[in-house]
Amino acid sequence: MFSSLTARIAAFGMLVMIALVALIWMLVDASTQTRDSFRWVTHSADVIETMDDALAALREAESGQRGFVLTRNASFADPADARIVAAHDAMARLTRLTADNPTQNMRARELSSLIERRIGLLRGTLAQARRGDFDQARASIAAGGGRDLMTMVSLRADSFLAEERALRVTRIDAADRRLTWVRQLALVGGPLFALLICAMSLLLIWGIRRPAGHIRRAMTALGQGDRSARVTGMMGSQEFAQLADGYNAMADHLQAALADQGRSEQELKAAHGALLRNSDTLRERGEVIELLGGMAHRMQAARTDDELAQVIGVFVPRVLPGIAGGLYAHNNSRNLLVPVAGWGGYVPQADGFAPDQCWALRRGQAHFVAEHGGDIVCSHVDPDAIYHCEPLLAGGEVIGTLYLEGVVEDEHRFRLTVMAENISSALVNHRLQRGLREQTIRDPLTGLFNRRYMEEALAIEIARSRRSGIPLSVVMCDVDHFKRFNDEFGHDAGDTVLQSVAAEMRSRFRDGDIVCRYGGEEFTIIAPGTTAQALSARVELLRKGITEIVLRQGGRALGSTSMSFGIATWDDAMARDGSTLLQAADAALYRAKRSGRNRIILDTPEADDDAIDLIPAPAPAQASVR
Template sequence: MFTSLTSRVAALGIIVVLSLLVLAALLFDASLKTRASFDNVAHSAAVIETTNLALMELREAESGQRGFVLTRSPLFAQTFEQRVKDSREAINRVVALTADNELQKSRAQGLRTLIDQRIASLRETMELARRGSFDAARDAIAGGRGRELMTSVSIHAQGFLEQEHALQAQRTGMAEQRLARVQWLALIGTPLISILVLLVSLMIIRGIRRPVGIMQDAMTSLGAGDRDARIVNAMGSEEFSRLASGYNVMVDQLKAAVSDRSRSEEELQIANAELLRNSAALRERGEVIELLGGMAHRMQSARTDEELAQVIHVFVPRVLPGISGVLYAHNNSRNLLVRIADWGTLASSHDDFAPDQCWALRRGQSHFVTAPGTEIVCGHVPDKQSIYHCEPLLAGGEVIGTLYLQGVIAPEYRFPLTVMAENIASALFNHHLQRGLREQTIRDPLTGLFNRRYMEETLALEIARAARSGEPLSLVMCDVDHFKRFNDDFGHEAGDIVLQAVATEMRNHFRDGDVVCRFGGEEFTIIAPQTSSETLLERVEHVRDAITRINLRQAGRTLGSTSMSFGIASWNNHMDREGSALIQAADAALYRAKREGRNRALIERMAAGALEG
């Protein structure tokens, strides 16, 4: 009945297949149940993870709100709405995920209500801060209601997560039990199937030993280098006859393939060389990115133009080797591109220029000349035959500066140039912001003069410098005569006009090295380093005379004229280093000038630390 190799193998194969089907069905059913258990475990993990995400985003939103209220920096407010949105989306997903468990769903809904209440509280405080009511916003934070809401959120979330962890542990135990049943089923079914397979194997071995031996001999000969080894013996079965025929075809094809091997090896070598080139390029790009990262970090840490120029001078030649250049920064007050750094061997003839002289700034993109006569030359380039590259520096929609590079930028340097330009633009933009914030903290908003805080800091520094060098240091205390009359007769706006006019005259007549400050009210202070009282008196007299000639007007009406009284004193070693004694001496001279009729300048002499008229 089973005389052929195929029929015997087929009969035994059917038995093996049926056995495998039965085992597979049992394993499949067990695996489905196990999978369902692990899905439940994963479901609990998703609930826990999403709940933690909602709490994390809520805390991030709270941190952004407090950062904005405390520092007034808009950077903290930018991500607030996104954090709130992410927190709500996450807690909504938690509610949806717990739909299969009414108790957990109820707890999730309660947690969502608390989170919504906390978000509403955060929004109220943010709105106060955005409207400029930072004191009210800080009072709202200090009130403690936000902390109480956040504590309620944390307690409710803890209970919810503890229950979900318990569910997860329970589901994990069920999954492990079902997995153990699958393992026992596999341990019992596998030996039975193995016995059946062994029987089939014995039958096949008995039927294929001779033809396999013939094929082994032929393949051994082929492996020894006999490309003409063929199978010509009778194989005893149709199956092995087909194998022998296939073998002979394979040998013929192998013989043909050997002739193509040399060509394939050559193509492989070419591909390998290309791979090595690409690898080297990637390595070089990685080194450049690391270098640019270090440069960007140092530029962001620079506090002065000199420090920024030093970073540019050190790093740019390493990013763009062999290329000389100049970095220009935009000066808003003068509307000029001002040279702040250079490197390489570039000629010093490159001066400051107006923005419209650079085609890169006009077009908002790179502008370069690769050969004379091939492109329009920028107006700020002194040599019209120059080969150069201008890269605009833009940030926040504003012109920050430009990079002038002498020569042609090779294609491999385009990527580091683009990244470097973005980093420099960002650093310059931040530098300008920091400088603006510094000016706001040291300037009086009404007069534009330095404020009292800056005056006290500067006076202490100048006294320390005078003590070391022995050079003179003088101080002027002055105020507007009969200032109350302007406020009483014309209103406080008229008083502001008087203060602004007086401040303008003092700025115009005192030298650049003098520090002119508004001390408070109608009082002003001038710190004059390296100047004696007698020398300073001449300068003060010019200022006093100029103030008396001011014609004060407001909204078409004449306010009249004004005058100022001045007291001058010089620092000596008998005075303190903080400046209080020097201020008192100058103030005493001012009061003496007031008593003697106003509109005059007097010097207060100091002897042995005592005031002397």
């Protein structure tokens, strides 16, 4: 049917592609339907959980109401109010969740109406009790109206939940059926697709090997001296027929060329010389590629800017011998090219230069001055300089430039091009690695180191302290009455407080100190080379600074805050993983809380009962010391 081998291969490829696309489409369609089914199962679970939350909140509100009315203890009233709000919010969310199901949505609205009536009774009783009319409040409870409403709520809720659970079971069954279909499709479609490929491949192989055998036998005979050997027989395809014709024509020309052997030998010698020259060029390029490969591997493995600069400073003079220069890369804001490395005696400009000062960066291609007056001189170069600027590109974007003193000869252009590509790739990879590492060790809210990094750093600092004998101290601290900000102003206000405190902590400690967010409103500071007594002076400045912070969120004033601190110094009796040291600092923090907050306690024998307390604070009014 197809006289052309190319047409056969194209037809085979088209058939395989159609089969593959069909299989992929069926798998994607089945997986999409399965995903939708599981999404609806999750939706039903969310509806059931929200209904349970609403009922639980309403019952807890009833308990708080009765506790307040019966005991006259006002501490029961606030939780009851909170649970009433939670029940109201849960029912509002339930109404939204069931908007896709008219029947369930109607039931949800009926339940919401009953619960709102019950909430109205609860709030009325609580209001009577708060006015001191406890007898009337107890009479309202004894009247039984709330109990009847709760009975109706429970009955309606049971009906609602039963319907939703049945719906969830139906959806789970649908998801299981679709998963079974996906599995069957993969088990049957995959082998069928493989059989199709094997069958078509065998046909193509047979169509290639038969004519290739005819050609091979003719070539073998010619190689053994039979200059009359020609390709005969059916080729089976246009391409092999053309190849056979070409071979036969070549044999004819070869037979004719033997008559002029002398001229052919000269031509062969000339071709041999060209091959030798090309071989030398290829060998030189191979050596350069091997050298650049070693350079690329080391640049990819570099973890710091200094290591990257060392690799570049060692390998670039070997790739471009006798040419001094430097590497500049964009800073984070991309408004300046900053020096990365220099070699061959060239000292890069410490302050860098603006991108528009380099013509290579403006044009997006190499810019060089091979002789005085030969071209425009870049503003960042001496006016009399002979130089070459090579832009570094990655993904079509300019990320830096190579500055080379002198002229880059034509035979070195290949080296320069490949080296620029390797350095560009290494710079992009280095920035990505640095960004990823920052994301894994930083707390996203405060910008401080996270707990995981703190634990690793503490173990390293303890090992260093054991070897060198230098002291190591740890500060555990947290924000006093932090819950008040969340309760009064919301969690966004709490985040504002944590960010303000974190900024103050960063400004008060040295570069060698490690400031971390331990969790919630609690922070940890690792201070190498200092004792608890010496560290307390700096911590006292921090404590004062925090009390002076004026906390604002948008245009809203949040007031002021304070922090309590516990300081401990490591000794050889403590665990090497830092757990004992953290426990000692936390115990000191606990004593600071118990002592009235807004103070510093040192974990030392002589300071067990003495706190650095420059701001008097009242005795704690609650059982919790946080």
